[in-house]
Structure formats: structure tokens, C-alpha cells
Amino acid sequence: xxxxxxxxxxxxxxxxxxxxxGPFLDRFYAELGQKKIVGTxxxxxxxxxxxxxxxxxxxxxxxxxxxxxKDQGELVNYTVAHxxxxxAALQTxxxxxxVKLKGGGAKVTAIYGEIKGVAPxxxxxxxxxxxxxxxxxxxxxxxxxxxxxxSK
Amino acid sequence: xxxxxxxxxxLSKHKAKRRDVNIAELLYEAVQDAFEKSGLTPEDVDxxxxxxxxxxxxxxxxxxxxxxxxxxxxxxxxxxxxxxTTGGTVAQAGYYNVACGMFDTVMAVAFEKQSDxxxxxxxxxxxxxxxxxxMRFSPSLSxxxxxxxxxxGGASFQAQSYCHKSGATQExxxxxxxxxxxxxxxxxxxxxxxxxxxxxxxxxxPMISYPLRYGHTCPSSDGxxxxxxxxxxxxxxxxxxxxxxxxxxxxxxDPTINPxxxxxxxxxxxxxxxxxxxxxxxxxxxxxxxxxxDYAEIYEPFAHQEMMWSERLGLFDENQGPEALKSGRTQxxxxxxxxxxxxxxxxxxxxxxxxxxxxxxxxxxxxxAGEHQVPKKVNRTVSHGWGGLFQYxxxxxxxxxxxxxxK
Numbered sequence: 135x136x137x138x139x140x141x142x143x144x145x146x147x148x149x150x151x152x153x154x155x156g157p158f159l160d161r162f163y164a165e166l167g168q169k170k171i172v173g174t175x176x177x178x179x180x181x182x183x184x185x186x187x188x189x190x191x192x193x194x195x196x197x198x199x200x201x202x203x204k205d206q207g208e209l210v211n212y213t214v215a216h217x218x219x220x221x222a223a224l225q226t227x228x229x230x231x232x233v234k235l236k237g238g239g240a241k242v243t244a245i246y247g248e249i250k251g252v253a254p255x256x257x258x259x260x261x262x263x264x265x266x267x268x269x270x271x272x273x274x275x276x277x278x279x280x281x282x283x284x285s286k
Numbered sequence: 287x288x289x290x291x292x293x294x295x296x297l298s299k300h301k302a303k304r305r306d307v308n309i310a311e312l313l314y315e316a317v318q319d320a321f322e323k324s325g326l327t328p329e330d331v332d333x334x335x336x337x338x339x340x341x342x343x344x345x346x347x348x349x350x351x352x353x354x355x356x357x358x359x360x361x362x363x364x365x366x367x368x369x370x371t372t373g374g375t376v377a378q379a380g381y382y383n384v385a386c387g388m389f390d391t392v393m394a395v396a397f398e399k400q401s402d403x404x405x406x407x408x409x410x411x412x413x414x415x416x417x418x419x420x421m422r423f424s425p426s427l428s429x430x431x432x433x434x435x436x437x438x439g440g441a442s443f444q445a446q447s448y449c450h451k452s453g454a455t456q457e458x459x460x461x462x463x464x465x466x467x468x469x470x471x472x473x474x475x476x477x478x479x480x481x482x483x484x485x486x487x488x489x490x491x492p493m494i495s496y497p498l499r500y501g502h503t504c505p506s507s508d509g510x511x512x513x514x515x516x517x518x519x520x521x522x523x524x525x526x527x528x529x530x531x532x533x534x535x536x537x538x539x540d541p542t543i544n545p546x547x548x549x550x551x552x553x554x555x556x557x558x559x560x561x562x563x564x565x566x567x568x569x570x571x572x573x574x575x576x577x578x579x580d581y582a583e584i585y586e587p588f589a590h591q592e593m594m595w596s597e598r599l600g601l602f603d604e605n606q607g608p609e610a611l612k613s614g615r616t617q618x619x620x621x622x623x624x625x626x627x628x629x630x631x632x633x634x635x636x637x638x639x640x641x642x643x644x645x646x647x648x649x650x651x652x653x654x655a656g657e658h659q660v661p662k663k664v665n666r667t668v669s670h671g672w673g674g675l676f677q678y679x680x681x682x683x684x685x686x687x688x689x690x691x692x693k
Contacts (some may be wrong), residue, residue: 149407151344154399156308188311191354194328 158186161200167273171245171265173238175199182238184245203242205265206284207235210244214254227254233263233281251282289518289688290384291528292652295645296320297475300509300633303401309348310355313397316510316638317356320393323654324514324524328357331514332389337366337376338637342400342408356395356512370585370673371536372396373511373641374680380515381531381682390517397510398635405506442495444553445590449497451554452593452605459502459589460488461611463631466592469618470628472658477507477633502589502631509635511642518688529648530688532666533569535562536680553677559598559670562681567600570683572666575600579683580664581650582624583643585672587634592616592624595670599681618660626650626658640671644682651686 155163158174162185165172173182174197176190182201189196212231218224229252232244247265249257263281271277296319298304298312307315321327334356336349353359364383368375373396380394400408448454464483471481491501521528539558563575572578582601586592593607601622602610610616616624625631627646630639647667649655664686671680 149344149404151403151407153343153345153402154305154308156311157306158311159308187354189314189355191357191359194357 156188158188158197162186163273163275165202166275166277167271169205169267169271169277171203171205171235171278173201173203173242175201175238179241180239181241181243183243184235184238201238203235204237205235205267205278207233207263209249209257209259209261209263209281210234211259212249212257214257229254229257231257231263231281247278248280249282250280287385287690288387289530289690289692290381290515291518291521291530291688292513292645292648292684293516293521293524293528294320294324294326294512294514295648296323296512297642297645298397298510299475300477300507300635302477302505302507304399304508305401309343309345309397309399309402310352312399312508312510313348313352313395314355316397316512317393317395320512320514321357326391326514326524328359331357331361331391331393333361333383333392334358334363335366335376335379335383335392335394336363337368337372337396338398339367339369339372339408341403342398342405342636343403344407345403357393362389368673368680369678370587370636371640371671371678371680372637372673373639374585374644374669374671374682375536375640377513377641377644378534378536378680378682380513381534384515384517385531390520392515394513394515394641395510396512396638396641398637398639399508400506400636401508440553441588441591442498444594445497445502445588447552448554448590448594452597452608454590454593454608456489456497457485458593458608458611459497459499460485462586462589462592463488463501465611465617466586466625466629466631469626469658470632472618472626472656473628473632474656475509475633476628477505477509479628479632497590498588504587504630504634505632507633507635509633509638511635511638511645513641513645513648518692525652527652527686529651529667529684530686531682532571532685532689533566533683534681535565535567535569536678537562537565538678540677554594556595556598556677556679558677558679559595559672559681562679563599563668563670566668566681566683570666570685570689572683575668576602579622579666579668580662581626581647581660581667582622583627583629583647583667583669584624585630585640585643585670586625587630589631591672592629592631595672596624599668599670601668618658621662623660623662626655626660628658640673640680643669643671644684647682647684651684
């Protein structure tokens with residue numbers, strides 16, 4: 135059986151990409167920089183999209199109504215990660231959740247965030263959470279650092 | 287096979303960088319334009335076909351999440367990618383899905399947002415892995431790929447062959463660019479709109495790879511397009527003069543610009559175009575395209591290509607393309623106008639471009655091309671798309687009357 139050889143073609147090509155986020159997400163990030171979370175509401179089905187969108191796909195209505203949501207909400211789903219991005223075991227498992235923020239009415243899309251300040255086996259769907267902001271927000275996704283249980 | 291017609295064609299504005307929108311919002315622009323112009327809404331559409339060359343954005347399969355922005359929620363959707371012919375193939379798929387009776391109304395959507403991504407990435411991802419190793423042996427291709435934003439290096443071989451055979455000169459190449467960019471000035475959705483462009487302006491641009499200068503190459507555009515296909519019966523209720531699909535054809539031959547070795551030595555021969563056109567004309571019942579075709583939209587990112595393909599599509603005799611251009615026959619007011627829209631030399635959002643050739647031909651039949659509407663009556667058109675490793679072609683024939691007798 136012959137041993138197959140592969141010849142390497144060394145190539146160092148930088149291929150930078152720069153994706154436009156569009157005006158709606160642009161404003162979303164800017165508002166995060168002010169420690170505010172905003173979304174847009176459909177005039178027909180009343181769904182509030184967070185992050186905000188330009189159109190409600192179900193109702194085919196352009197979205198022009200901006201809504202400021204509270205930075206508190208309810209956990210609607212979660213998972214516990216035991217490995218990191220490369221597949222290496224995490225020393226401490228991390229909790230990732232979907233949070234439905236208050237202030238948008240009955241229909242609000244959930245946003246994703248890390249949940250801290252609670253042990254994985256104590257996490258419960260329905261628990262009340264509050265956002266923790268970065269000390270110095272920069273108008274980026276990381277301004278909303280994580281969620282933690284609302285202290286009673 | 288049912289008769290199928292185009293009842294709506296939507297476009298976004300095309301620019302070098304549409305930084306004012308994200309991918310989904312760019313799609314919405316063309317889709318909403320098609321709905322507004324046809325008077326239809328997403329509720330009228332049964333299924334979608336979608337395409338783009340996603341390596342150019344570095345964002346794979348955007349249709350997987352873009353459905354809300356194109357009215358496709360809860361509807362069947364197919365993705366098609368066929369290189370530069372993508373938009374044309376997506377349009378053909380829109381036609382197939384209605385013609386076979388599967389759906390009554392299908393919307394075809396195509397776009398490219400090249401400024402978001404990286405052209406090197408786009409081209410490299412197509413050529414790798416087979417080609418990259420071989421690129422060491424074809425320096426012109428690599429050099430060409432680095433210059434002029436992409437495939438100019440390869441297209442220059444094609445231009446050389448064509449100019450040698452047909453006698454097309456630098457002046458002919460410049461005349462082509464002048465004709466189409468002045469046409470583009472009449473098209474509000476086009477990218478390079480140059481009402482005062484002269485032959486001298488084009489000749490003064492630097493040479494990239496002989497015989498092609500910077501002035502002979504298309505821009506890279508961000509833009510989107512959408513076409514609504516429906517049954518002939520429904521079409522007659524929607525618009526006065528629908529554009530009926532009479533015949534389609536497509537095919538590929540062995541690549542001539544091929545890092546793996548070229549089987550065909552003449553890249554201007556374009557056998558795939560001759561075959562695709564033959565099949566499309568046969569289906570359309572056209573036996574003499576020169577007499578029966580009133581208008582053409584040809585996919586020409588390089589200045590020799592309109593002349594070349596006008597011959598391969600049977601519109602002019604072999605090697606008569608240059609004379610047809612010089613004599614003015616292909617101007618908006620000529621007897622066989624070509625690319626009144628401005629063509630690809632003026633606007634090129636890769637995924638959308640071949641679809642726009644179909645949509646623009648439809649506008650001419652429908653009488654809705656506005657300032658770039660040709661004065662002669664347009665009953666039959668041919669739309670052409672090209673891509674791949676220089677040898678993929680799709681051809682679509684439209685007409686003012688349906689192909690099959692209606693019951």
C-alpha cells in the first residue's frame with residue numbers, strides 16, 4: 135500500500151470582509167452604547183423585533199415604530215455549555231439563555247445572552263433576569279455583558 | 287406545459303457600495319419594487335427561487351434566514367447557484383416551476399453585495415482546491431485575477447481570440463462602452479451612468495491585460511433583482527402586456543480558461559452559447575433569430591463580449607458584430623437594439639446580473655422601460671447569461687404572445 139503524499143501550497147492571502155449591518159442594527163448598537171435596548175414593532179401583529187428589523191416578514195409591513203425595552207426580562211430557554219469554541223472542556227460550564235425582555239408587550243422576540251450568578255442546576259425557565267452592562271459601553275454587542283437573576 | 291408570463295420586475299439601486307443597507311434590506315428593496323410595480327403582494331406568491339454567488343460575500347446561503355425580508359415565510363424555496371449565470375438560471379427555475387403546473391405564481395430573487403465581502407475570497411473559493419496548485423503554471427491567470435477585480439486575466443484571452451478573428455479594434459471596444467454607459471444614463475437603477483462618455487475617455491484608461499483596458503471592464507456593483515412569473519391566465523388580469531416565456535436553454539462546455547488545462551483552445555468560440563440559443567429558439571418556435579428577435583440583453587462584463595455573443599446568438603453573421611456596433615444598428619433607436627439598460631459593462635451585481643437581462647427584456651415587451659424604452663415595437667427578445675470558467679451560458683426567449691395556444 136503506497137503512502138499518499140500531499141504537497142502543500144503555502145498561501146498567505148488576507149481576505150477581509152466588512153458586512154454592512156444596515157440602519158436598523160446600526161441604531162441598535164448605538165443605543166446599546168447608551169445602555170438602552172431598542173426594537174421595532176409591527177403595526178399589524180404587534181410583534182416587537184429585538185434586534186430591530188426593517189420589515190415584518192409575516193405581515194409584510196415596513197417597521198417604523200421604535201420601542202425601548204426594559205433591560206429586564208424572563209428566561210424562556212437555556213443550555214449549559216461544557217466545551218469551548220474549539221471543543222476543549224470548560225473548567226466552569228457556561229449558561230447561555232434566551233431572554234424575553236419586558237416593555238414590548240406580549241410578543242417580543244427573545245435575545246441571546248450568557249446567564250451568570252446562578253448555578254447550572256438552579257436555572258429555571260421563567261426566572262427573572264436583569265442585564266448587566268459593561269462599565270464603559272462602546273456601542274457594540276458586548277456592551278450588554280450578561281444577564282443575572284434579579285435580586286430580591 | 288403551461289404558458290408562463292412575467293408580470294413584475296423589481297430592482298434595487300445599484301452602487302459600488304450599498305453600505306446603507308444589510309443583505310436582507312437590499313433584497314427587500316427589489317422584492318418590494320416588484321410587488322409595487324405589479325400590484326401584487328406576498329400573498330399572491332406560492333413559491334420562491336433564490337440565488338447569488340455567496341462566496342463573494344463570505345456569507346453562505348443567506349436565503350436560509352432572509353425569508354421574512356422577501357415575503358417567503360412559510361413558502362417553498364429553492365436555492366440555485368450557477369456562477370455568473372446564477373440570475374438567469376434562477377429566472378429559468380421560476381419559469382419551470384410555473385410551466386410544469388407545480389405552482390401558479392413564483393418569485394425569483396437574486397442579488398450580490400460584493401462590497402461586504404472580498405473578491406479574492408470569492409474567486410479563490412471557486413478555483414481552490416483543484417486550481418490553486420495549478421496556478422503556478424498559469425501566471426497570466428493569477429496576475430489577471432489580481433488585477434481588474436477578478437476575471438479580466440482570463441477574459442483577455444477570449445478578447446484576443448475574438449478581436450483576431452473578427453477584426454474588432456480598440457476603437458470598437460470603446461464604442462461598445464460608450465453606447466452602453468450612455469444607455470445606462472437613462473436607467474435610474476444602473477450603476478455607471480455616463481451620458482457624456484467618449485471613445486477618447488475609454489481609450490485613455492490604462493491597459494490591464496491586452497487587449498482589455500480598465501475602461502473595458504464592468505464595475506463591481508451591490509444590487510438585487512426580483513421577477514414574478516405566473517400563469518398566462520393570471521397574467522392577463524395583472525398587466526396589459528405581459529412578457530411570455532417562449533423558450534429557455536442552458537449548457538456548458540469544457541472550460542477554455544482552465545487552470546487544469548484547456549480542452550478547447552478558442553475561448554471565443556462559445557459553443558455552449560450556440561447550443562443554448564439553438565435549444566431556446568427551437569422551444570420558442572424561432573427559426574430565423576436575425577429576423578424574428580427584436581431586442582437583446584446580453585451579459586457583457588467585458589467590452590468585446592456584446593459583439594461576440596450577438597454573433598453566437600445568431601443575431602449577426604460570424605465576425606459581423608463589430609460592424610453592427612459601428613453602424614449604429616444596436617443603439618436604442620437602431621433596428622436591433624441591444625442592452626438599452628446599459629448592460630453589464632455598466633452594472634454588475636454578479637448574482638443578479640443574468641436575471642436583470644431577463645427582466646430588462648421583459649420591460650421592453652411590456653413597454654415599461656421608461657426612459658430607456660426602445661422606440662420600435664418589441665415582440666420577441668433574447669436574454670443571455672454567462673459565467674463559470676468562461677463557458678456556462680443560459681438563454682431565455684420572451685415574447686408578447688404565449689407559445690402555446692391558450693384554451
